[in-house]
Amino acid sequence: xxxxxxxxxxxxxxxxxxxxxxxxxxxxxxxxxxxxxxxxxxxxxxxxxxxxxxxxxxxxxxxxxxxxxxxxxxxxxxxxxxxxxxxxxxxxxxxxxxxxxxxxxxxxxxxxxxxxxxxxxxxxxxxxxxxxxxxxxxxxxxxxxx
Numbered sequence: 001x002x003x004x005x006x007x008x009x010x011x012x013x014x015x016x017x018x019x020x021x022x023x024x025x026x027x028x029x030x031x032x033x034x035x036x037x038x039x040x041x042x043x044x045x046x047x048x049x050x051x052x053x054x055x056x057x058x059x060x061x062x063x064x065x066x067x068x069x070x071x072x073x074x075x076x077x078x079x080x081x082x083x084x085x086x087x088x089x090x091x092x093x094x095x096x097x098x099x100x101x102x103x104x105x106x107x108x109x110x111x112x113x114x115x116x117x118x119x120x121x122x123x124x125x126x127x128x129x130x131x132x133x134x135x136x137x138x139x140x141x142x143x144x145x146x
Contacts, residue, residue, distance in 0.1 A: 018071035019127040025064060026120035029095075032056075033113050057099045057112070065092055068119060075126040084126040091119030 068088050076085040094115025101108050 015071055015074055015130065016127065018067055019075075019123045019130075022064065022067045022071055023120050023123045023127075025060065025067065026116045026123070029060060029064075029116040030113060030120075032060075033109050033116070061092075061095055061099055064095060064119065068092060068123070072122060072126055075130060079126075079129045081125075081129055084122045084129060087118050087125065088122035091115045091117075091122055094118060 068091075072085045072088040076082060092115065094111050096115075098108050098112030098115060101111055
């Protein structure tokens with residue numbers, strides 16, 4: 001007698017990777033926003049060579065938007081929960097505002113960190129939602145497409 005076969009859906013594998021990559025990118029953004037200024041303050045001799053410039057923020061945003069869309073929209077379509085998608089949209093909006101805000105470095109940092117935290121939370125919620133659905137599917141049918 002054969003045991004239950006584990007079915008792997010490559011689309012779900014890609015979604016897991018996208019959520020993981022987007023969460024890691026949000027964490028890297030937080031490190032950049034919170035730790036890099038401390039490193040620069042502690043190491044004045046490296047201050048000029050460690051600052052990647054404003055183009056860095058735009059580059060990160062250009063990575064975050066499609067990665068988040070490719071992970072959060074399918075999660076919403078499959079699971080039906082709007083929360084992670086809505087949090088991700090607000091997080092991306094705040095990240096975008098952080099790129100264009102001209103209220104000074106403190107305001108830029110606050111808006112960017114808030115957007116990063118919201119976006120990371122959205123991806124974690126999306127991942128958990130998919131894992132919960134997968135667990136229910138395993139209990140119900142003996143297989144999982146996650």
